[in-house]
Amino acid sequence: MSRPCDSCGQRPAEIRVTEVSRGRIEERMLCNACAAQLGVDASSTQGDFSVSKLVAGMAEQGLSDGDRRSEETTCPSCGLTLAEFRESGKLGCPDCYHAFIRDLSVLIRRLHGALRHTGRGPGERSAEQAIRLELAALRNQLAEAVAKEAYEEAARLRDRIRELKVPSSDHPEGAA
């Protein structure tokens, strides 16, 4: 079993890494060093998905590089201190997002890989979403109509679904 690492081609491969990107799964045999570069820890067989632990852990490692005195930073609205947030991973009130913005920016970037909301806001509707949601409703009604053997109704619903199809639809109906 002295297959060379698929990445560096030099050190022996010791760990099988499964990568999923763009819906495809690729498997590679890597040495520990190359795997570590990808963020795969060879010592743990499976990922730990506990999100709260992640927050707590990140708060500890990443944020403590910052100014020690900032631990005293306090949210003016709810009185939560930065130290308390680092401890629990939970914010006290909506205003905490403003009060701890420096530390939160670091944390949020690590969690989400982004620093700005791109979805809709209160009261806004996305046209694409409206169509998608109506389609979901119509498909439901169609299934009901078919179950009740109301075929005229079903045909009408089916036509409506065809008319509504989302234009940029490479929306797969799922696996085989």
Next chain:
Amino acid sequence: MISFDDMVTAPSTWLAGDGPHADKVISSRARIARNLSGYCFPHRAKPEDRLRLADTVLPVLQSLPGLRPCHFLRLADVSALDLEILVERHLADSASAAGLVGKATAFRRDERVVVLINAEDHLRISGFAPGFDLWDALRVAKEVESELEYYVEPSYSEQWGYLTSCPTNVGTGLRASLLVHLPGLVLTREVGKVMHGLSQIGLAVRGFRGEGSEVVGNLFQVSNQVTLGKSEEETVETVHQVTAQLLQYEHQAREVLVRDAKAQVEDKIWRALGLLRTARLLTTVEALGLASAVRLGVDLGVIQGVDTSAFNEMIQLAQPAHVQRREGEGLTAEERDAMRAAYVRRRILIE
């Protein structure tokens, strides 16, 4: 009035076992986290402030068409056992009796949509759909969310989107998740790799019971982790497409099993059926594990004549509080296991 006696005899409608790809996807769920400006998040709010929030929100919820016909419960008014039943049906968050002040739940009677009040966030709106249909789950949740926006102002910032008590949910506040049945990947020992792969692209895979690593009934929850920088549409599409791929792998794993290990797999399936029909003591975990194998047997065409909805039904009805409530309170764990075995025998015998 809500009747828990009736509730525990039937599963939530979204466990009916129909819907797209119902052979591998049990159900779809879209959960939206929202908070109100001017209040501390529930874990930090004073009990009287949590109550004030519930008093503000409950009458509003009662008026929403998307929630009708509806049940409303303040968790402090519910017995400990009934609270467990609500938790087993995703109609309440698990909570210690001490922190129940101000907590409440409002859910449509078909249980397709539920709003939790003073859970981790002020409001958690969950929509459910049977089978592989995240868009339908999102639809029922959004219906309630957009109606609600007329009455209460959510805390929202231009930069961060909807603000949540834990920064892991900030942005859309949307968690799209699917409950999938993956016996093929478990039996071929591929599931660990697949789970690891999904975690690398920002999806979480958990065993059925949530946080712990314990896998029950070969059931897994697949969901997005990222909520900021992606629209609701993108989030749903990502989870949908990756799960579609996951179902392909499950399909392939089942083919491999039938091709390379037919006798062992059939043996496992028939033994499971035999145990379900004859066992006198069954824990929840064992019952669901055996039911999973039988369900696989039906999907592979090894077994005929077993109602496929039995497995889905057991996901709720074989849980401890459901058994306890049906059979009478104060049972010991062993008595409960006996009652569960009796329920399973009755259920699995129906042909």
